[in-house]
Amino acid sequence: MRLIYAFKHLIKNYKHIMPTYILSVLGLLIVSHLAPVIGTILILPISIGVARVMINAAEEEINMMKLPIFLGFKPKFYIKNLIFLGLRQILIYLPLAIGALVSVYVFDIFNELEFDISVAIGNIVVFALPAAIISLMFAMVPYLIADERFDQRKHNPLKVSIKIMHGNYIRLILVRLLFAPWIALQSSGIIYLLLTYYNKLFGGNPPQGFLRPAFFITPLVILFIMPWYQMVHAELYAKLRHKVSDYY
Numbered sequence: 115m116r117l118i119y120a121f122k123h124l125i126k127n128y129k130h131i132m133p134t135y136i137l138s139v140l141g142l143l144i145v146s147h148l149a150p151v152i153g154t155i156l157i158l159p160i161s162i163g164v165a166r167v168m169i170n171a172a173e174e175e176i177n178m179m180k181l182p183i184f185l186g187f188k189p190k191f192y193i194k195n196l197i198f199l200g201l202r203q204i205l206i207y208l209p210l211a212i213g214a215l216v217s218v219y220v221f222d223i224f225n226e227l228e229f230d231i232s233v234a235i236g237n238i239v240v241f242a243l244p245a246a247i248i249s250l251m252f253a254m255v256p257y258l259i260a261d262e263r264f265d266q267r268k269h270n271p272l273k274v275s276i277k278i279m280h281g282n283y284i285r286l287i288l289v290r291l292l293f294a295p296w297i298a299l300q301s302s303g304i305i306y307l308l309l310t311y312y313n314k315l316f317g318g319n320p321p322q323g324f325l326r327p328a329f330f331i332t333p334l335v336i337l338f339i340m341p342w343y344q345m346v347h348a349e350l351y352a353k354l355r356h357k358v359s360d361y362y
Contacts, residue, residue: 116353117289120172120345127171128341134167135341137183158203159186159195165260168348186259191266195259198271202252206245213241250286254278257351263362274361278354289346296339 124131138160145153163182169175186195254275258264264271279286355362 116285116346116349117292120342120349123171123174123349124342124345127167131167131171131341131345132337133181134163134183135344137181138164139336141183155200156196158199159192161199161256162186162195162260164344165256165348168345169257169260169352171345172348172352191259194266198255198259201272202255205252206249209241209244209248216241247283250283251276251279253286253347254351254354257348261351261355261362265361269361274358277358278351280357282350282354285350286347289343289350293339293343296335297343 141160142154142157145157147153149156160183163185166182166185186192252272252275255271258271258274258278259266264274
């Protein structure tokens with residue numbers, strides 16, 4: 115049902131949502147290209163403006179903010195936003211980083227081991243599963259920060275997100291499974307674009323294979339599928355927010 119509501123609200127408010135969303139995507143792409151690590155971290159609060167327009171659309175707010183792209187960069191809250199969003203990313207990717215280090219350590223000690231698909235599956239189960247669970251726990255962090263009713267000065271959005279999502283993991287898991295192929299296609303298309311750019315820069319040939327067709331689907335994913343995906347999260351937040359009404 116949230117999928118249907120999200121679709122309806124996205125289409126109805128598309129012209130209000132997309133300017134902020136497109137600027138966010140472009141800003142993240144440009145800054146992360148210029149400074150891949152530091153730039154990506156410093157621009158994390160750009161997601162808060164997107165979350166705000168999504169929440170407004172989910173709640174059918176008549177007076178929507180015009181282009182709140184810099185909402186997360188307000189001097190009073192920028193550092194806090196950066197800390198909370200940065201911690202969220204670190205905690206999500208930490209199990210994967212540990213898994214990579216463990217794999218390197220094991221294969222370095224037992225260098226006679228050959229690649230085995232069972233080893234890869236084992237790593238996915240052991241290390242990717244905790245990362246996925248942590249991602250579910252902190253799924254509502256950008257929406258809490260973007261919600262003007264949430265008192266960020268007194269409450270930790272990471273902890274509150276856990277409270278909101280408690281008992282609601284299955285809903286979001288089903289949504290993410292539905293959108294997973296599209297997200298994979300978008301990632302493949304972006305990889306193709308970057309590889310093509312760097313190959314031309316250094317005199318190589320464009321990559322071939324499955325990445326090339328994925329590139330042509332990327333605009334559809336960026337302009338419709340991913341906004342729909344984020345809109346579902348906003349719809350879920352609007353529905354579950356009553357669970358933490360004491361924090362507003």
